[in-house]
Amino acid sequence: MAKAKNILFIMFDQLRWDYLSCYGHPHLHTPHIDALAAQGVRFSRSYIQSPICGSSRMSTYTGRYVHSHGATTNAVPLKVGEMTLGDHLRPLGMGTWLVGKTHMRADADGMARLGLAPDSIIGVRVAECGFDVFERDDGMLPEGPDGSYDPEGARTYNEWLREKGYESDNPWHDFANSGLDEDGNVLSGWFLKNASEPANIDEPDSETPYLTGRGIEFIEQTQEPWLCHLSCIKPHWPYIVPEPYASMYGPEHLLPPIRGENERGGHPIFSAFQDSIVGKAFSRDDVRQAVLPAYMGLIKQVDDQMGRLFGWLKDTGRMDDTMIVLTSDHGDFLGDHWLGEKTFFHDSSTKVPLIIYDPSPEADATRGMVCDALVESIDLAPTFVETAGGEVPDHILEGQSLLPILHGKAQDTDRQYVFCEYDYGPSGIGHKLHSDIRKSQMFMIASKKWKLIHFESGDRPMLFDLENDPQELNDLGESNAHAEVIAGLYDAMFEWARRPSQRTTLSEQQLIAMRTSSRTRGIVLGVYDEDEYPEDLTVKYRNRKARPFSTLVRDD
Amino acid sequence: MAKAKNILFIMFDQLRWDYLSCYGHPHLHTPHIDALAAQGVRFSRSYIQSPICGSSRMSTYTGRYVHSHGATTNAVPLKVGEMTLGDHLRPLGMGTWLVGKTHMRADADGMARLGLAPDSIIGVRVAECGFDVFERDDGMLPEGPDGSYDPEGARTYNEWLREKGYESDNPWHDFANSGLDEDGNVLSGWFLKNASEPANIDEPDSETPYLTGRGIEFIEQTQEPWLCHLSCIKPHWPYIVPEPYASMYGPEHLLPPIRGENERGGHPIFSAFQDSIVGKAFSRDDVRQAVLPAYMGLIKQVDDQMGRLFGWLKDTGRMDDTMIVLTSDHGDFLGDHWLGEKTFFHDSSTKVPLIIYDPSPEADATRGMVCDALVESIDLAPTFVETAGGEVPDHILEGQSLLPILHGKAQDTDRQYVFCEYDYGPSGIGHKLHSDIRKSQMFMIASKKWKLIHFESGDRPMLFDLENDPQELNDLGESNAHAEVIAGLYDAMFEWARRPSQRTTLSEQQLIAMRTSSRTRGIVLGVYDEDEYPEDLTVKYRNRKARPFSTLVRDD
Secondary structure, X not given: OOOOOEEEEEEEOOOOOOOXXXXXOOOOOOHHHHHHHHHOEEEEEEEOOOOOHHHHHHHHHHOOOHHHHOOOOOOOOOOOOOOOXXXXXXXXXXXXXXXXXXXXXXXXXXXXXXXXXXXXXXXXXXXXXXXXXXXXOOOOOOOEOOEOOOOOOOHHHHHHHHHOOOOOOOHHHHHHOEEEOOOOEEEEXXXXXXXXXXXXXOHHHOHHHHHHHHHHHHHHOOOOOEEEEEEEOOOOOOOOEOOOHHHOOOHHHOOOOOXXXXXXXXXXXXXXXXXXXXXXXXXXXHHHHHHHHHHHHHHHHHHHHHXXXXXXXXXXXXXXXXXXXXXXXXXXXXXXXXXXOOOOOOHHHHEEEEEEEOOOHHHHHHOOEEEOOOEEHHHHHHHHHHHOOOOOOOOOOOOOOOHHHHOOOOOOOOOOOEEEEEEOOOOHHHHHHOOOOOOOEEEEEEOOOEEEEEEOOOOOOEEEEOOOOOOOOOOOOOOHHHHHHHHHHHHHHHHHHOOOOOOOOOOHHHHHHHHHHHXXXXXXXXXXXXXXXXXXXXXXXOOOEOOOHHHOOOOO | OOOOOEEEEEEXXXXXXXXXXXXXXXXXXXXXXXXHHHHOEEEEEEEOOOOOHHHHHHHHHHOOOHHHHOOOOOOOOOXXXXXXXXXHHHHHOOEEXXXXXXXXXXXXXXXXXXXXOOOOHXXXXXXXXXXXXXXXXXXXXXXXXXXXXXXXXXXXXXXXXXXXXXXXXXXXXXXXXXXXXXXXXXXEOOOXXXXXXXOOOOHHHOHHHHHHHHHHHHHHOOOOOEEEEEEEOOOOOOOOEOOOHHHOOOHHHOOOOOOOHHHOOOOHHHHHHHOOHHHXXXXXXXXXXXXXXXXXXXXXXXXXXXXXXXXXXXXXXXXHOEEEEEEEOOOOOOOHHHOOOOOOOOHHXXXXXXXXXXXXXXXXXXXXXXXXXXXXXXXXXXXXXXHOOOOOOOOOOOOOOOHHHHOOOOOOOXXXXXXXXXXXXXXXXXXXXXXXXXXXXXXXXXXXXXXXXXXXXXXXXXXXXXXXXOOOOOOOOOOHHHHHHHHHHHHHHHHHHHOOOOOOOOOHHHHHHHHHHHHHOOOOOOOOOHHHOOHHHHHHHOXXXXXXXXXXXXXO
């Protein structure tokens, strides 16, 4: 084993923290991911910064809170000025490559303002969230009456499928994400009832094996130190999986939803999410029974592909010098709390699996450890910078490196709280509530003990006691007995909101050096007489001679 | 009179709000500025966003709070991604030009990251805070043992002076900002005792007449619509002025300092500012007696130059189509509250003169009006955009246009509070206090009634009752009777701190349009059966045909 030369940064999309056997799922066995955890550190309290793909990822890739980078929901472009992983790692000699999804929307206006050509190296990197692109695949080519949400989605994958014989304009939809009936009708995976169908695709041709293969291809042909962001769309919807995974799980394998009748009809914003199409759908037993086996099958396939990948890395000696990070961008409610999808703040959505395997001997002491430190996804960027041999620019990156934990030098992070944010203003919920676009933000602050959810709408907060109510079923937001707890969490959120998150152009060392530098560069303030002040600081202003201006030869 | 075609945006540096006769100074008569006020609107409660040159200006030029743009004190580069006046006005057909000072420090690292050549048009604009430069003159060429705080300072002015016969390496210092004794010794204006000397320069060659002339030259040679930022360094230190202004004011013209013995030895941070070199100096009567006549003389000269400028504009017909805005970047304590300089939050420092003359007929109704609305310097950018015929991009600009007030359509702004910030971490105060660089920020929130100062250091807040104690002599920060007032102001500051200030890449209209757009672009969420959902939204997923994958001709 050696110090990590490369970083394989694996992200799955919408993978719940508790749907892996190493995290406790009793029926979904994921031996390959479990084996990685046994060789590394498994974090049991890792939170994402936003319960939606784009914003969560922008935080991960920038190492900054959503409130700092401003890409508050999907399709909000990340500002051209925000630095990303590539900006931090390339100067350290580490290439920063993408194989898969980012959900990045380029800041075209910002690029135009600065004259950045979209086809220049810098332009492409800025548009691709700092990555050099081996393959960009956001994993979706939806089709609607007004066109596609992502016209470039699944482009390369679709070409590859067509070359393989899958005849369709959109084989991503018609084969990889749909079933087929006996009459040749496509059973679209967009409709949840079809989740129980096997996808009409040869399993090795489906998305997770395809992207895993592309990751292997990238690694095989790359020599210089690299970070490879292998970013797979599944188990994200459309929920549908080919055989043999389609038939692996039945009703006996499903965990019951985490929910209580008392959760309904309470808080107005929470209720609005429950009353949304997805909330209502996932509150139905038939929906859960159709979807969950497919979701579990997708994860089982993920695990098998990780087995393929880790085996190949081992066979080629690369486990010896490659750090492997495996995580998710958020979870999936799957009916918990009468919600579907992810855009709320219970652990089902905001907590994610995070496993880090560091090949270096320093990490031997922690192999197989489970760490309950409060971790945020913004911690990955500084972890990568430190792994690549750099100093963490903590005036830009807001997380903290996990290397001290990985190397057994620390048991915990320094933080007392994690933060998560969601902006429902531009969403269907905002539409339904006719919400003020400036007052549609929600903030979560959580310690190991408490979780508070704040609503900009002016509605009361929600509060959960994570120790005594780990399933978050009893909202204490109206409890007078908890007024002090709530006030304390608000104080901490206020302090967080005041942090100097935009003071990014100078390091703390540079700022401290400024404390005395204006004096030594001639700024003399409040000195009545030069003799009151150190002579070396004023020497340049002493003993100067001039002529009265009236005697000068003037050139008027 | 016509709608304003051009905008003359005049800023003085360190000009107190109350050192003009139209703002009530009993001895300092400023008839030319008063005349402008009589033709326009004079704002009596205009606050800057930071009590220091650079940060205040970055807020004015970006239209954003310091907490948003991050240039928290002088010499902190403004991020390359921040948009400035030129970005907003040039697309509206209005050139955006600088004649004078900005205190801009270019974000060289950010420019290098994006490959912006410093000599390209875009590069120069980004480096110059969005302006095209007719003349950059930050008004200082200090000289210290480690070089100059601003090596480029006063470069063009110094060349001009040398051409005129002022023999020196640094005539800005040796002539414009120093006196001379009978033996030919330069009496440096950096030392306050020399403030009572006349500057050794022919008055028309001193800085304010020079820059005013440069402004006239710019206007004379420019045809297309322009905003001209005529930005003069005086009455900023070095406090020294040539005759006849040097002899105009004596002890009988000085206002007593606004201060009380009760203000000393109280709050630890406030005390640290009082105990600084400038605080102690300006608490001395001899210092005030030396400096104030020079400060007043500099302002009297400013007024005479404004008379020259406004007369010329009138004679050339330009008063008919030029909006004129006259303001300052902050005030000067001059011994008030036992402080010198400006870096604290009493009105002596944070309130500035603001006069806006709009030539358009719509403004006839308000000529000569005094408006007591709460105004912030970030309001100027939206005012300019609206004057140039644009729609205010209020997802970027955080202020509000003052045109409704200027046109008599509103009596007030919408805001209840103004905000001001200062970061003493990188300053001499930070050095003296050994302060945590992340905990050295101070925030001010003020309504028409109250002013609260918050310290990140953990020290208690300060509170002033502006109605009953307009001189801010009685700090109520420890008053139990005001606990509710303090809590209310903190709530408002917290709300402000949570604003989505970085969500700048999409307008509110675009964000609202997103509420329904993913549905019409093929994202189908939570739909069990297609028949449960509008057919037009799912039509593309219906009636599709495919073959079983097993029957396809595979290209393996």
